[in-house]
Every structure is written in C-alpha cells, then in structure tokens.
Amino acid sequence: MNGAPLLEVVGVSKSFRGLRAVADASLQVRQGELVALIGPNGAGKTTLFNLIAGALAPDRGVIRFDGRDITGLRADQVCAAGIGRTFQIVKPFADMSVLDNVMVGGFRGNAGTGLARERARTALAALRIDELRHRPASSLTLPDRKKLEVARALATQPRLLLLDEVMAGLRPTETDVMVRAFQRLNEEQSVTILLIEHVMRAVMALAQRVHVLHHGEIIAQGTPAEVTRDARVLESYLGAEAL
C-alpha cells in the first residue's frame, strides 16, 4: 500500500432545500483497503455515496480519485474513472437477461461485445450466479438481484467498489458467501472496497477501518473494535438513555 489515498473526500456538504444531508464530511480510502461506512438510518450514507459516484453534485467540498479531481462529474464519467457502485434499492435492467445486464457494465472503455461478455462471465462467476445468466433479471429473487447488482459493477473493472447495503436481507450463509467473495476480490484483484452496511456480521468480518456517519457528519473512525466501543457511536445508534 503506497502513500497517497485512492479516494479522498474533503469537506463535502450537501443540502436538500435546507435539510443538511451531508455536512462537511471527510474520509480517505487507501488503495487495497476494505473500509466500512456505518451509521443510523437517515445519517446520509447513501447521499455520500451518491456524491462520490456522481449521481449528485456536492454543494461544497472536493472529491479526489487517484489524485484526480472528480467532483461534480457525471455518474458515467465517474464509472469510467474506475469507480463502480451498487444501489441500495436494486435497479436491474428488468427486460434483459442476467448476462446482458452484466455485459452493460462490461462494455466500459472501448470494449467490444466479446470482451464485455468475458468480463461479465468472470463477474458472474465471482458472485456465484453464473448459472442464472440466461434468466430474465426480473425473475430473480432479491438476494440474487443484489448479487447481480454487484456483478454489474464488477464488470466495469473498477479500482474502487462502492457497495450500498448489499447484505441486507441475506441469510447468514449467503452473507458469508458474499463476504468471502469480497475478500477474494480485495486480495487477489486488489479491488478497493468502501461499503455501507448495517449487517454487523459483515462489517466485523470485512472492514479494516470503519467510519461512522450521523446527521451527515463523520463522528468517529477507527478499527471495527474501537468504533463499536466508542460512546458517541453507541449514543447515535441507541440514544443517550441506553447508555
């Protein structure tokens, strides 16, 4: 792991009609890391992802990826720069097959149909859903749709993967499968991962570092063990009385 961070979010803020969703948030992710972003509902985690991924433009602040300023770029430009993302509410291409869905991601860059298909098959295999490839995406169960979502992001050959609550609704065994898949991706293909998660099993197993978001602000960061003992974090999740 070298010195400069792969992803740098510096003082980013976003408001919606006076409601501050993200307030002066900063975080860094180094090449090859597995970092988690946690926080109670409504903390602004998905908004932060949207800002990084280009779905929204920040009101203030800078976002740098691999040294390059990507603040305000469109989502497809951010993808071209090397960031892949999933959506919290999955958005498959319903009338296309699973393989075709992932191939859309695989065309990234100037890839032809053959290369796109190869990348897609590899991504599907990594998520263990290759045998579903000819099924229409609309016929998949929710856990499989989540895997499809990840596969599609994976096929874009990202250097940084933004995963938004991909474990929600999975059974523990499925969660373990996903965790192992991400660990493999991280170790074997040096894919850096930043994930939003509520499923603590996954966070504890995967994350090397954790950032905690509350009311749009980063209130704590550290290893999973440190963060789960932090008083401010506990208060944000459980409320002051519980302490």
Place this chain on the structure above:
Amino acid sequence: MPLDLVVNVLLSGLLTGLVYGLMALGLSVIYGVVRIVNFAHGELMALAMYLTVIAFTALKLDPLWMLLPVAAGFFGLGYALQRALINPFIARPEHAQFMLLLALALILVNGLLMVFGPDARNVQVDYALDSYQVGPVLVDKVRVVCAGVALVCCALLWAIFRFTGFGKAIRACADNLLGARVVGLNVAHLYGLTFGIGCACVAVAGTLLTLLVDVTPASGPAYTLLAFIIVIIGGLGSMPGALAGGVLIGVSEAAAGIAFMPSAKSMVSFALLIVVLAFKPQGLFVRR
C-alpha cells in the same frame, strides 16, 4: 392597427382562455390525483360538444340548459371509464397508459366521424350577436357568459376539494397514496370520482365552447393537444396554473390571429409548448 380593435381581440381571447382553462383544469385534476395522462381528453370534449349541438338542433335547447345534464352524464361516464377500463392500468408503465387512452381517442374521434360526418356543426343562439359596450371596448355577450360560467365552475371545484369530505379524501390520495390506503380510503372509488370530475369539467367546457366555435370530429385531437399545452405551460397538477395557462393560450392565439395569419395561430401554441418544455418543463406558474 387601431388600439380598440387590438384590445377587443385580446379581451375576447382572454375570455375564451378562461373556458380553455376549465378544460385544462379537468386534465390537471386527473393527472394530479390519478397520475394518468388522459390522452382522450379533447375527444371526450368533442363528444360533449356534439351532444350539445344535437340537443340544440333537435330540441332547440340553449347550450346553457345542457350544462347540468352534460356535467352529470360525463361525470358518470368518467367514473365508469376509470373503474372499468383504466384502473388496471394504474400500475402499468406510462407509455402503456398513453397507448390505452390513445386507442380510446381514436375510437371516439372516428366514431364521431362516422355518425356525424366531417362537416362543421355549430350552435346559433338568439343572443349570439349581442354585445356589451364598456367604453371603447366591445365584448360579445356569449363570451362573457361562458367565461363567467367557467369561473363559477372553477370556484365550485376549488370548494369541492377544500370543503367536502370526498374532496379531502381525493386530495389525500394525491398526497400520500399508501397513507390513504392505510387509513382505509377506497382508492379505486376515489379515483373514479376524480376522473368523473375531470370529465365533467371538460364536458362543461365543451358545452360552453359550442357557443363560441364550430365543432368537427378533428376538434377532438386538436383540443387534446391544446389541453396538454395549457397544462404543461401552467404546470401539471396545478389548478391555478391550468387557468393561467388557459388565459395565456387564449390571449396568444388571439394575438397570433391578428399578427400572423389566422390559420397559423396554433403554431404559436406549439412553439410556446416547445419553449416551455425545453426551458421550464415543470411549468411557468409553478415555483421550483
């Protein structure tokens, strides 16, 4: 061009525009609540116009007497249409709804063509040529009456949505569908009522228009387009926007009639639509 002529033309454009506003209001109400784009709006109005003309020709009934029966009849028609035909399409994608109503429009227009033929029909009441004189301004009596009735209907509509039980229930559906269902509102029934109200509006507007213009089967699609132009310019789902848009279109059409050739006056409406869609698609009168 003499000033009083211009003022007269613009004023009559404004008055006609109020009737257009009522027509567009029906469309806006339907969209605002049921979220269906009623592409058969003008065709339904053409149907109402033909019925009024027939009643006049056969029974010598002044269209103003037809207002209540037409409103009631089209309310029922709208309710039936919504519950029987359109309800299953609420969950379908937008273009499917569009196609369904397009099909309905096609059937209506050509049905009218088959029954009544392509020639223009109109209504000639005794007071058609009377006018009021206010200073230098000369205003047709019919136009004033029509505009007045249109305004009364708009006020009635506003009162319904503000003060009655079912009016509030309808607004609840528009604001929060899931919440409305949770508190036990019969959404299908309320949607039916809304569609009925929308159709009643457009039918009343049609009846009023027979006093002002001719009707042909082709009026159907032309008025559908006009209603959409007004509603988009005014802001889809906005009641005052529909009225304001109607007046804007009425006045600009009248102005175009003087400035360019009368046959080109609808070009202005379409040009306005293109401009609004391109630069302020949420409508001119909607704050965003």
Place this chain on the structure above:
Amino acid sequence: MKDLLALFTEAAPRPRNALLVLLALLLLAPLLIDRYLLSLMILVLYFAFVGQAWNIMMGLCGQLSLGHALYVGLGAYAAAALYQHFGLTPWLGMFAAVLVCVAVASLIGWLAFRFGIAGTYFALLTIAFAEFTRIGFDHFAWVGGSGGFFLKVVQQDATDWLNLRGHPRMFYFLALALASGAFVLTAWLMRSRAGYYFRAIRDNEESACAAGVNTFRYKMIAIQISAALTALAGVFFAFYYNNLFPEQIFNMGRSIEIILAPIIGGVGTLFGPVIGAALLTLLSEGLTELLQALGIQAPGLKQILYGVALGLSIMFMPHGVWPGIARRLGLTRDAEDAGK
C-alpha cells in the same frame, strides 16, 4: 464488417434458414402475384420498414416518439423539392433528406435530453414539433403549401431507376431492400454495444449511467438513427405516391399509423414490426374488401379498427403478438443459447 458476417454465421440455423426461404419467396413474388397484391406487399414492406425505424427508438431505447410523421414528411419534401425544382436524382436527394431529418432530430433530442425530459413530456414534444411543421408547411409556398406538391409522373412501363419513375415492381424491390436493410441493421444493433446501452437506458436510465453509459449521447444516437431511416421512408413515399400534402403527411394520424405495427407485433423485438405490418395490412384490406362487398360507406371505420386493435393489444398482449409466436415456434433465447 465482420460483425455483420457474424450475425449470419452465429444465428441459430432454424430461424436463419426460415428467413432465407422467406427472402427468396419475397424476391420471386413479383413474378407470381398480380398488381393489386403487389401494391399490398409494398404497403406491408413500407410499414415494416418505418415501424422498424421507430422501433429502434422506442423498443430498443425506450423513447416514445409520437411525431415520427415529421421525419417522413421532411424527408419526402426534401427529396421531392430537389427533384422537382432542380432535377436532382432521389439517390442524391436522399442524402439531403437524411441530413435534414437528423438535424431536426438532434434539435429535438438536445432540447429534451439535456434536461431529462422523458415519457409523456417527450412524446408531447415530438407531437408539438410535428404539428408545428404541419401548419408551417401549409404556408410554405416553395413546396406548394396546403395545395400540395406534385412530382411529374411518366409512363409507368418505362422503368427509370435513376429518378425512381416507373412500374410498381421497381418500388416493390426498393421497399424490400429498405425493409430487409432495417431488419439487418436492427439485428446488428441489438448485438452491438449501442444496442446493449440502448436497452439499459430503456430499462433503467439511472442504473445505466452508473454502469458507465453516457445516456445523453446514446439517446441522441438512437433518435438520429431512427430519424435517418424514417427520412428514407419519406423519400420512398414521395416518389411512390407522387403527391404530398402537409395535412396528410405530417398528420398525427400518420404518426399513429407508424407505431401501430411495431406495437401490435411486439415493441423491442426484431420481428415485431414485420409481423405487425403484415397483420395490420391484412386486417385493413380485409375490412375494405368486406365493406365494399356489403356496399357500406363507412369513413373512419378502419381507424376505429386500428383503435380497437391498439386497445386490445395493449390490454391483453402488451408485449405484442411476436413473443407468443416465437415461444410456440421454439425460437426463444434458451433454445438458441444452448450452444454458448
């Protein structure tokens, strides 16, 4: 162009051979059928062509255009005016036609897509442009205005390929070439990156963007291709019918006619527009024959039939007639992809 060859070699043998047989039959048809049937076939091929052009925009890319008659009209007038006023052969005139239509389509696309106008608003925008142009051409004296624009007609037995004057047989082959060309183009598009991107945009634009698709650019490409093809249909129309009236050619009824075949046949499928064109022409001619036999004069009955067909189709077979037929013939993806 090895992709085009691949289209051919990689296609499943059964449907490919069936298509080749069909093509052979269509090529031989003029020798076997009479003039009336020939004119019917020309209609079917014309609607299959223009339906396929519209299908690229709607079925593949999900952008609903209800003003496609705009491109038919502009293409027709462009080529016709150049021929009638300057003697320019339609083979060159068609470039002008395509240029004009692509320019207008780009304008509409730019106005709409940069603000993300979609769905109903977009459809209304396309209608507005068509209507605006219709009324505009009524006052356009250089091409005859509302009185109409007429191409000089010569003896039909002398076939002049350069100026497209002559026997219906010539137009038949032209229509066949256009329809087949559009078919092959759509098939190629569907397997290309553009095709995948179009469908992604159709199914979920936000997701497509996140997966790296420049949605503005690809929507523009879709509308431009669709307009360019439709321009050619306009050129064909002008030289086949030899008279153009703004009220007719830009009419919204024409736009609706264009979309009926692909909707009933199956939007977004390759065979949909073809099947739909055949069905509709059959239905329409059948009705005309029936009415004539019964001696009934019913203007508008055909349109009512179209309306009923559209309504029934959208209610009970929203994906069109073709998917059901394809399943029954065993031509679905699962059977095809067994080899991949």
